[in-house]
Amino acid sequence: MRCENPVMNQILDAYRPMWSLKHAISLMGWDFETYMPREGTEERGVADSQLHMLHKDLLLNKDFIGLVESAKKLENLSDLENGIVRVLDREITKQIKIPKVLTEAESLERIRGNMAWREARKKSAFKMYEPHLKKMVDIKKQIAEKIGYEKHPYDALLDTFEEELTVDDLDRVFGALTPRIQNILKKLVDSGSPFCKESKLGKSRYDIQKVDELNHDILTLMQYDMKRFRMDVSTHPFTETMGLNDVRITTRYEGTDFKKSIFSTIHEAGHALYNLQCDQSLSVTPLEGGSSLALHESQSRFWENIVGRSLPFVQLIAPLIRKQVSFANQATADELYLYFNNVKADYIRVDADEVTYNLHIAIRYEIEKKIFGDELSVSEIPEFWNDRMEQLLGVRPTKDSQGVLQDTHWSSGLFGYFPTYTLGNLVSAIIASKMRKDLEGYEENIKKGNFKPIRKWLRSKIHQHGSVYAPKVLLNNTFNEGYNPDYFVTYIETKYLGF
Amino acid sequence: MRCENPVMNQILDAYRPMWSLKHAISLMGWDFETYMPREGTEERGVADSQLHMLHKDLLLNKDFIGLVESAKKLENLSDLENGIVRVLDREITKQIKIPKVLTEAESLERIRGNMAWREARKKSAFKMYEPHLKKMVDIKKQIAEKIGYEKHPYDALLDTFEEELTVDDLDRVFGALTPRIQNILKKLVDSGSPFCKESKLGKSRYDIQKVDELNHDILTLMQYDMKRFRMDVSTHPFTETMGLNDVRITTRYEGTDFKKSIFSTIHEAGHALYNLQCDQSLSVTPLEGGSSLALHESQSRFWENIVGRSLPFVQLIAPLIRKQVSFANQATADELYLYFNNVKADYIRVDADEVTYNLHIAIRYEIEKKIFGDELSVSEIPEFWNDRMEQLLGVRPTKDSQGVLQDTHWSSGLFGYFPTYTLGNLVSAIIASKMRKDLEGYEENIKKGNFKPIRKWLRSKIHQHGSVYAPKVLLNNTFNEGYNPDYFVTYIETKYLGF
Numbered sequence: 002m003r004c005e006n007p008v009m010n011q012i013l014d015a016y017r018p019m020w021s022l023k024h025a026i027s028l029m030g031w032d033f034e035t036y037m038p039r040e041g042t043e044e045r046g047v048a049d050s051q052l053h054m055l056h057k058d059l060l061l062n063k064d065f066i067g068l069v070e071s072a073k074k075l076e077n078l079s080d081l082e083n084g085i086v087r088v089l090d091r092e093i094t095k096q097i098k099i100p101k102v103l104t105e106a107e108s109l110e111r112i113r114g115n116m117a118w119r120e121a122r123k124k125s126a127f128k129m130y131e132p133h134l135k136k137m138v139d140i141k142k143q144i145a146e147k148i149g150y151e152k153h154p155y156d157a158l159l160d161t162f163e164e165e166l167t168v169d170d171l172d173r174v175f176g177a178l179t180p181r182i183q184n185i186l187k188k189l190v191d192s193g194s195p196f197c198k199e200s201k202l203g204k205s206r207y208d209i210q211k212v213d214e215l216n217h218d219i220l221t222l223m224q225y226d227m228k229r230f231r232m233d234v235s236t237h238p239f240t241e242t243m244g245l246n247d248v249r250i251t252t253r254y255e256g257t258d259f260k261k262s263i264f265s266t267i268h269e270a271g272h273a274l275y276n277l278q279c280d281q282s283l284s285v286t287p288l289e290g291g292s293s294l295a296l297h298e299s300q301s302r303f304w305e306n307i308v309g310r311s312l313p314f315v316q317l318i319a320p321l322i323r324k325q326v327s328f329a330n331q332a333t334a335d336e337l338y339l340y341f342n343n344v345k346a347d348y349i350r351v352d353a354d355e356v357t358y359n360l361h362i363a364i365r366y367e368i369e370k371k372i373f374g375d376e377l378s379v380s381e382i383p384e385f386w387n388d389r390m391e392q393l394l395g396v397r398p399t400k401d402s403q404g405v406l407q408d409t410h411w412s413s414g415l416f417g418y419f420p421t422y423t424l425g426n427l428v429s430a431i432i433a434s435k436m437r438k439d440l441e442g443y444e445e446n447i448k449k450g451n452f453k454p455i456r457k458w459l460r461s462k463i464h465q466h467g468s469v470y471a472p473k474v475l476l477n478n479t480f481n482e483g484y485n486p487d488y489f490v491t492y493i494e495t496k497y498l499g500f
Numbered sequence: 501m502r503c504e505n506p507v508m509n510q511i512l513d514a515y516r517p518m519w520s521l522k523h524a525i526s527l528m529g530w531d532f533e534t535y536m537p538r539e540g541t542e543e544r545g546v547a548d549s550q551l552h553m554l555h556k557d558l559l560l561n562k563d564f565i566g567l568v569e570s571a572k573k574l575e576n577l578s579d580l581e582n583g584i585v586r587v588l589d590r591e592i593t594k595q596i597k598i599p600k601v602l603t604e605a606e607s608l609e610r611i612r613g614n615m616a617w618r619e620a621r622k623k624s625a626f627k628m629y630e631p632h633l634k635k636m637v638d639i640k641k642q643i644a645e646k647i648g649y650e651k652h653p654y655d656a657l658l659d660t661f662e663e664e665l666t667v668d669d670l671d672r673v674f675g676a677l678t679p680r681i682q683n684i685l686k687k688l689v690d691s692g693s694p695f696c697k698e699s700k701l702g703k704s705r706y707d708i709q710k711v712d713e714l715n716h717d718i719l720t721l722m723q724y725d726m727k728r729f730r731m732d733v734s735t736h737p738f739t740e741t742m743g744l745n746d747v748r749i750t751t752r753y754e755g756t757d758f759k760k761s762i763f764s765t766i767h768e769a770g771h772a773l774y775n776l777q778c779d780q781s782l783s784v785t786p787l788e789g790g791s792s793l794a795l796h797e798s799q800s801r802f803w804e805n806i807v808g809r810s811l812p813f814v815q816l817i818a819p820l821i822r823k824q825v826s827f828a829n830q831a832t833a834d835e836l837y838l839y840f841n842n843v844k845a846d847y848i849r850v851d852a853d854e855v856t857y858n859l860h861i862a863i864r865y866e867i868e869k870k871i872f873g874d875e876l877s878v879s880e881i882p883e884f885w886n887d888r889m890e891q892l893l894g895v896r897p898t899k900d901s902q903g904v905l906q907d908t909h910w911s912s913g914l915f916g917y918f919p920t921y922t923l924g925n926l927v928s929a930i931i932a933s934k935m936r937k938d939l940e941g942y943e944e945n946i947k948k949g950n951f952k953p954i955r956k957w958l959r960s961k962i963h964q965h966g967s968v969y970a971p972k973v974l975l976n977n978t979f980n981e982g983y984n985p986d987y988f989v990t991y992i993e994t995k996y997l998g999f
Contacts, residue, residue, distance in 0.1 A: 017546065017550055018550045018551075018553070018554055020546070020547075020550075021546060021547040021548075021550035021551055021554075022550075022551070022554075024543065024544075024546075024547040025524035025525075025527070025528060025547060025551060026524075028524070028527060028528060028531060029524060029527060032527060032531070036535075036730065036732075037742075037746060038726065038727055038728050038729055038730050038745070038746050038747075038748075039727045039728075040727045040728045040745040040746070041728070041742060041743060041745050041746030043745070044523065044742065044743030044744070044745055044746060044783065044784065045523075045742075045743075045746070047516065047519070047520060047523075047784055048519075048520040048523040048524060048743075051516055051517045051519075051520035051521075052517075052520055052521070052524060054517070055517055055520075055521075055554065227537065228537055228538045228539045229537050229538075229539045229540070230537055231535065231537050233535075243536075243540060243543065243544075244540060244543030244544075244547075245543070246537070246539040246540050246542070246543055247536060247537050247539070247540030247543060247544070248537075249537075284543065285543065285546055
């Protein structure tokens with residue numbers, strides 16, 4: 002990309018080595034989870050940390066900061082140029098404010114804490130992991146103070162993951178969302194809804210190669226261009242973007258519950274599409290990613306849940322499933338639909354259905370807020386967790402691995418990340434509602450496998466902009482909305498109570 | 501690794517980011533040839549050149565050069581410390597001497613020339629590629645002048661690939677080798693040797709998945725540890741080392757001539773073993789690679805030809821082949837042995853057998869020497885090539901794709917690289933001769949699949965040292981030899997005339 006303003010072009014040129022380091026770091030991350038021989042771990046760790054340090058050196062280079070500072074004073078910048086300045090200024094500010102000693106302490110604790118967490122989860126013993134969690138929380142509290150905040154220390158951390166997100170926003174969101182979801186869940190259970198009946202599907206062992214073919218068939222149906230995209234296998238599915246023309250996802254094959262594999266694939270492919278449909282002029286600039294984690298999650302959840310778990314989509318892929326999954330070779334679209342949308346209040350977040358999922362997030366949000374607001378100590382977390390699970394979902398974990406130890410996030414220092422999952426769900430419903438008004442024959446097109454109108458709509462409204470706009474600005478400009486939970490609640494009510 | 505001397509430790513610390521950049525560049529190279537989606541090419545090109553520039557900046561940083569200069573003045577350095585200084589000093593000197601404008605011109609011409617060469621090879625039209633080859637030769641002549649040399653401009657380029665290798669060395673080598681090989685070839689053809697009879701094997705289509713299993717079976721037999729090693733597929737097989745604990749090879753499946761796939765695998769695995777058996781204390785230092793290209797090639801050729809194409813090895817793997825290759829399910833070990841060792845004077849170097857291979861290299865060496873000695877112009881190459889093919893091998897290419905256009909090296913600026921292939925062959929024979937004297941039951945162990953004694957011998961004599969010693973020093977210290985062709989000639993005579 003070339004800009005009108007010479008300072009902006011200098012910034013873009015100086016950014017190329019930083020982009021390249023990120024490119025390499027992304028590839029190393031992808032490779033670590035997919036193909037790297039196991040004993041390469043230590044060497045990869047050295048390379049990863051060294052490349053991060055090189056990146057930081059370039060970002061905090063005086064001349065580069067000087068360029069960004071001059072650009073901040075320029076007038077009449079285009080949206081695009083403003084976006085570049087905004088994104089880089091945010092990154093510089095965060096990196097400058099956090100002293101090296103804290104960054105290093107966090108890096109170290111991330112490795113140690115993560116190892117301790119793995120061990121503790123295996124043994125279902127929170128006590129083993131507790132001292133590490135205390136240490137990490139302590140580091141994060143210091144980081145929050147260094148970054149600074151207006152009202153709540155947790156705001157400093159939230160903003161790291163979702164630009165300008167605050168406790169006030171989230172209190173509003175969960176205050177409105179949680180009781181309404183609880184209410185829907187109660188109605189479903191009390192009425193003996195077909196969604197609550199356990200399916201017989203997904204109980205036998207499937208042929209991994211065939212389900213892999215099935216996933217590829219679905220991606221082909223969804224028009225993914227394998228010249229710019231690929232899919233591999235990893236324990237935890239993820240999307241990694243090397244650049245706008247090299248976006249990769251992974252999926253998982255745990256062996257029986259094949260919906261997990263299919264919907265991991267569609268979920269990650271949704272993330273990938275955000276990058277694949279970004280305007281090519283943003284390539285090798287700071288704007289080539291998505292606007293935020295919540296916006297990214299809105300894309301993955303839109304495709305996974307709102308499209309992927311809809312009846313027309315299930316009708317579309319049912320023949321492919323019957324072909325590749327031997328024990329489902331007689332399954333009707335309706336049976337598959339109920340299997341894919343089974344609702345069950347249960348312990349594990351990653352396996353949760355659309356209805357209960359955000360209740361899991363609500364608990365994590367409450368805990369994080371209380372910890373950073375000094376209202377809850379680390380040692381009190383397990384009991385608080387279990388109490389809230391009982392209150393919100395009606396099930397009480399009997400061991401730590403079912404409860405507080407299930408997620409990796411905290412051990413990696415990711416405090417403030419969980420809420421973006423719920424925001425993503427809310428935004429996916431906003432998108433779906435707006436889209437249905439704009440696109441005639443929305444459902445018929447899905448049933449026919451014609452995804453072009455949806456892709457085009459998403460490209461023009463969201464994808465093409467990359468991170469030119471901050472998430473709140475994008476939502477406001479495009480949809481005249483914020484993180485409004487009403488659309489999501491209506492979507493869930495219509496789908497689950499109206500069936 | 502930690503040294504006695506604080507300056508050496510400063511050097512090692514400063515080297516870590518350079519090592520990390522190389523690690524990332526290697527991974528990007530591996531990925532480019534194996535899994536990268538096709539349209540990621542341009543972005544990968546940006547990242548690759550930016551990371552190279554970052555590496556050059558770090559290497560030529562004044563403080564770093566200052567450290568290496570101080571280290572050069574230190575006395576009582578260990579072999580290891582001397583090795584570090586030698587390797588870094590060589591790299592710095594080369595990079596400093598070549599002006600940026602030449603490096604950039606070469607980079608650019610490498611891409612353009614390579615594209616032109618591909619096109620020209622397809623159309624078998626040297627004229628299309630000639631202007632690019634002229635340009636590259638011109639750039640390389642300038643580079644040779646900048647690097648400097650004592651006797652012959654070509655020496656400057658040879659030294660880039662093989663430390664201290666000169667035209668004098670190679671004139672001695674080929675002067676002794678070429679006529680003796682021609683003589684052996686003549687005897688084989690004239691006597692109607694069974695090695696010269698075309699085999700029926702390798703003419704039908706094989707099942708790629710089964711030959712892939714076969715390759716993995718062979719690697720298992722050869723005790724490759726998949727925790728530090730892996731094998732993938734690419735058009736042209738190669739070995740890439742991310743670090744001492746992450747070494748990767750690729751192989752190829754062209755579909756019919758299955759020996760190509762097997763011996764590519766064993767060849768690359770031989771390269772890999774050099775790195776896998778390097779002393780772990782050299783990890784993340786400038787010494788973790790092999791001593792030189794020729795030494796590396798000696799390892800790949802030792803395993804591919806001297807072990808892999810020997811009768812005991814063929815007897816060992818024959819049952820695996822009969823199991824996986826349907827049209828060879830009745831083949832005896834002797835039939836396989838003759839198929840693997842078929843001798844034929846033909847046009848293409850990469851498909852050449854052990855006997856004729858070095859004649860192909862001799863021609864390339866003569867041409868390169870004459871070009872940089874201003875005794876031959878670029879436009880005269882095709883005819884010279886064909887004449888020499890006729891004289892040395894008795895076959896005259898009738899089109900450029902069979903002749904001058906077959907190799908990619910020149911289009912990528914690799915002048916001085918070819919001779920290391922022959923040196924590798926010579927050294928592999930030196931190694932085999934010395935090893936047989938040291939190891940009792942050498943052949944019986946191969947037949948039994950007991951490769952431990954060979955691996956141990958190679959580790960102690962060569963592998964463990966990484967690039968602590970320059971190749972000539974290593975050969976002299978360990979074997980009291982140079983690039984002596986006698987061992988190779990004796991090996992070929994014994995194997996092919998004594999059967």
